[in-house]
Amino acid sequence: MSGGKGVIIAGAAETDQIGRLPSHSALQLHVEGALNAVADAGLSLRDIDGIATVAAPGPVQVAHALGITPRWIDGTGVGGSSFLLHVRHAVAAIRACYASTILITHGESGRSRVGVTPSRQAPSSPPGQFEAPYGTSGPITTFTIPALRYMKEYGLTHEQLAYVAVAQRRWAERNPRAAFRGPITVDDVLASRMVAYPFHLLECCLVTDGGGALVVAAADRAAQFPKPAVHILGTGESSETPMISQMADFTQSQAFRRAGEAAFAEAGITVADVDHLMIYDAFAHVPIYGLEALGFVGKGEAGAFIADGNTEPGGSLPLNTNGGGLSYTHTGMYGMFAIQEGVRQLRGEAAAQAGDPQISVVLGNGGMFATAGVLVLGRQPR
Amino acid sequence: MTAKPVPVPTPETQPFWDGCAAGELRIQRCSDCGRPYFYPRPVCPACGSRNVRWFTASGRATLYSYVITHRPAPGFEDEVPYAIAVVQLEEGPRMMTNIVGLPATPQALELDMPLQVRFEQRGEVSLPVFGPAGELAARDRAAR
Numbered sequence: 001m002s003g004g005k006g007v008i009i010a011g012a013a014e015t016d017q018i019g020r021l022p023s024h025s026a027l028q029l030h031v032e033g034a035l036n037a038v039a040d041a042g043l044s045l046r047d048i049d050g051i052a053t054v055a056a057p058g059p060v061q062v063a064h065a066l067g068i069t070p071r072w073i074d075g076t077g078v079g080g081s082s083f084l085l086h087v088r089h090a091v092a093a094i095r096a097c098y099a100s101t102i103l104i105t106h107g108e109s110g111r112s113r114v115g116v117t118p119s120r121q122a123p124s125s126p127p128g129q130f131e132a133p134y135g136t137s138g139p140i141t142t143f144t145i146p147a148l149r150y151m152k153e154y155g156l157t158h159e160q161l162a163y164v165a166v167a168q169r170r171w172a173e174r175n176p177r178a179a180f181r182g183p184i185t186v187d188d189v190l191a192s193r194m195v196a197y198p199f200h201l202l203e204c205c206l207v208t209d210g211g212g213a214l215v216v217a218a219a220d221r222a223a224q225f226p227k228p229a230v231h232i233l234g235t236g237e238s239s240e241t242p243m244i245s246q247m248a249d250f251t252q253s254q255a256f257r258r259a260g261e262a263a264f265a266e267a268g269i270t271v272a273d274v275d276h277l278m279i280y281d282a283f284a285h286v287p288i289y290g291l292e293a294l295g296f297v298g299k300g301e302a303g304a305f306i307a308d309g310n311t312e313p314g315g316s317l318p319l320n321t322n323g324g325g326l327s328y329t330h331t332g333m334y335g336m337f338a339i340q341e342g343v344r345q346l347r348g349e350a351a352a353q354a355g356d357p358q359i360s361v362v363l364g365n366g367g368m369f370a371t372a373g374v375l376v377l378g379r380q381p382r
Numbered sequence: 383m384t385a386k387p388v389p390v391p392t393p394e395t396q397p398f399w400d401g402c403a404a405g406e407l408r409i410q411r412c413s414d415c416g417r418p419y420f421y422p423r424p425v426c427p428a429c430g431s432r433n434v435r436w437f438t439a440s441g442r443a444t445l446y447s448y449v450i451t452h453r454p455a456p457g458f459e460d461e462v463p464y465a466i467a468v469v470q471l472e473e474g475p476r477m478m479t480n481i482v483g484l485p486a487t488p489q490a491l492e493l494d495m496p497l498q499v500r501f502e503q504r505g506e507v508s509l510p511v512f513g514p515a516g517e518l519a520a521r522d523r524a525a526r
Contacts, residue, residue: 122390123387123388123389123390124389124390124391124392126421128387128389128390129389129390129391129392129395129421130389130421130477130478131478132387132389132455133386133387133388133389133504133509134466134467134478134479134480135386135451135454135455135457135458135461135464135466135480136455136466136478137451137453137454137455137456137458140451140453141449141451141453141455141466142466144449145447145448145449145466145467145468146447147447147449148447148448148449148493149446149447149493152493152494193452194450194452194463195451195452195453196449196450196451196452196453197449197450197451197452197463197488198449198488199449243421243478244468244478245468245476245477245478246421246476250446250447250468
């Protein structure tokens with residue numbers, strides 16, 4: 001590991017419920033997740049001296065709602081990967097003594113849209129000039145565009161793409177909090193409504209309400225927290241493009257690759273050391289891109305790797321063990337939930353516990369292959 | 383029904399939209415490293431040079447990737463399903479577009495098929511879209 005003291009995730013929790021929560025504003029979801037995470041760390045809000053989250057509502061609003069007076073603030077907002085970047089920035093802040101106990105929150109009323117600031121793309125922005133006029137309507141019509149190119153270049157079949165959803169449902173079947181738990185087959189996926197060819201409904205993530213939060217602190221304090229420490233062994237972040245049309249190569253994510261390389265190098269690990277993996281799955285092709293970008297399989301091999309059962313219960317590489325954005329939950333910025341599952345697996349408290357993992361890797365995506373954050377988390381310090 | 387989105391040019395993109403209004407696909411090329419690029423910006427994304435100039439691209443392209451959406455954006459309600467595509471220009475850069483003159487079906491839209499730019503009026507702006515190259519060539523021959 002590069003220089004600097006060890007840093008841990010000392011507290012982690014989601015909102016009491018996830019799914020459809022019309023009684024919760026987006027801000028209330030932040031607050032509830034924060035209170036749960038602070039309690040999980042055995043702390044009180046008075047102990048928190050750093051805050052990180054995405055606008056809106058943003059760190060100032062969340063800190064104020066909780067009565068926190070921060071001496072360190074991070075409002076990095078780069079989509080669903082933001083919370084992984086917050087963890088990375090929190091590690092640096094703790095090493096620099098800018099803060100000692102940092103709270104990272106997520107809350108999103110993605111489905112019920114309660115207390116949500118509408119986001120509109122300016123027609124003079126680059127996407128407003130060069131993408132929106134062609135009838136894009138959110139990630140379902142943009143994040144999905146690279147897939148056909150990948151399918152042509154590497155022979156990924158419609159059945160293999162569909163199987164990504166099947167494999168993750170097998171984890172969700174074991175998770176009572178997952179939104180979708182009924183078993184599905186490739187035929188079920190291919191028979192579901194076509195949303196944006198080649199993507200059927202079951203190859204697209206849920207849209208839900210929910211939240212979660214993390215408490216990050218120095219590793220030398222680990223003994224004072226009630227839960228087993230989750231050590232942050234390596235982190236990485238990167239960006240590629242603000243517009244899907246400008247992604248350099250539609251068959252691979254440069255941001256995923258660069259963030260992964262940085263995180264693995266800092267942790268001093270290789271893919272062989274990884275026991276458990278979370279890859280942001282807004283759509284079924286994203287885990288395929290993630291597996292290849294992180295080097296778990298070669299280019300073009302991930303579809304067959306998943307279809308051969310390697311990532312499902314009983315497989316060699318447990319992937320998206322909460323059921324993922326496709327079956328568990330997806331508020332819009334899913335990254336927080338991917339981190340939460342990595343923490344639960346390392347603590348041995350996951351609903352679908354995948355053995356006794358020592359190292360969990362979490363890959364977060366932001367925008368449409370726009371940004372990436374990667375965390376290497378471990379049971380032990382290095 | 384809501385109108386389709388109309389792009390609002392900025393000073394650095396105005397020459398592109400002026401080109402479209404004149405029926406030309408004008409993009410930029412770096413005078414130092416020679417690389418053509420899109421979308422319009424005043425600095426070469428390859429080498430950082432500010433020594434860049436506009437030129438008229440051939441308008442020939444190939445189909446790089448696409449989706450056929452069944453969920454219309456506001457203003458597109460009457461057009462579903464429609465293809466949102468990314469084309470690769472003959473000069474190299476890629477751009478998002480719609481495919482016109484072909485059914486929005488996987489059978490009709492074959493990756494790497496040759497396409498040719500044409501322009502559609504959208505509000506006060508002329509918007510580049512792409513259609514089959516052969517059809518245009520045939521039309522040109524007929525005109526001669």
